[in-house]
Amino acid sequence: MPKIFCVIPAWNEAAHISLVVTEVKPFVSEIIVVDDCSQDQTAELAKTAGAIVLRHPINRGQGAALQTGNDYALEHGAEIIVHFDADNQFLASEIKEIITPLIADQADIVFGSRFLGKKANFPFVKKYFIMPLARMFVRLFLGIKLSDPQNGFRALNRKAAEIIRISNREMAHASEIQARAFKAKLRVAEVPVTVIYHDFGQKLTGGFKVISDLLINKIIK
């Protein structure tokens, strides 16, 4: 089996982090929790549950935490890196499915999708208004032809993780990773994943912030 690292960015996730780390553990070689300067017990709980904990001294956002995790994983010989959320909305058992195309060498990067048939208890506004708008935007402006532009569940082989450097430190990283994958002509695959929403997640205003961050990052290079 290849050396699989799971990177979990976490900010004030004390309520879920122990369970998430425990559930992910059987499917990967190492778990890296990047604690993004939480004010609660996230770091301690993650460590107790068996994760390697990296702690940002100041809060920098999910995209920044993912890149920190990627850097650490690459430095420690990761062959596959899985990105997973700390809020217990994904199913750890689906890590097997998301890494299958990488192990079979059919893809360099695999994106989870909430729109390919598996269960996702979407809030109505998100499903029928926010997501179609987001999909249209990334297709038009970034050339991304994927069904889910904002999914945090993905897996990259070493080559993809070395090529893709995340510069959007907040939520725009999801679309940025997809755009960079297409730009670098990596082999891209999508697999259906289950998402269980505990709250609404990103709102429409968050969507506008994503767009603005993507544009600014494109300009400053």
Add this chain to the structure above:
Amino acid sequence: MLQQVIALLIIVFFIFRLIIQRRTQQINKKEFGLWLTFWLIALLAIISIKQIDQLVARLGFSGNGINFLIYLAVLALLYLVFRLRLTLAKLDRQVTDLTREVTLRLKK
């Protein structure tokens, strides 16, 4: 005419203030040069307001020279805000890189 005199007095006041700031080294040479150029252009624009009126009319704008200068000033301000946003974004990225570097070094 009175408006022009008031505007000129204001500009002269700011140029005078700028010279004091430079003498007391509150601003560097580059900033001094930039602001001095700005106020001198403003001074020139106020002095030649009639010519600007004629130019604006010739270009087909309905407003007068003062309005035209205000539009230009708003555009300049928008541009400066945009530049500021880019500078902040660059700084923000550098802070993130630094944070990552510290985090990874502390783990070693």
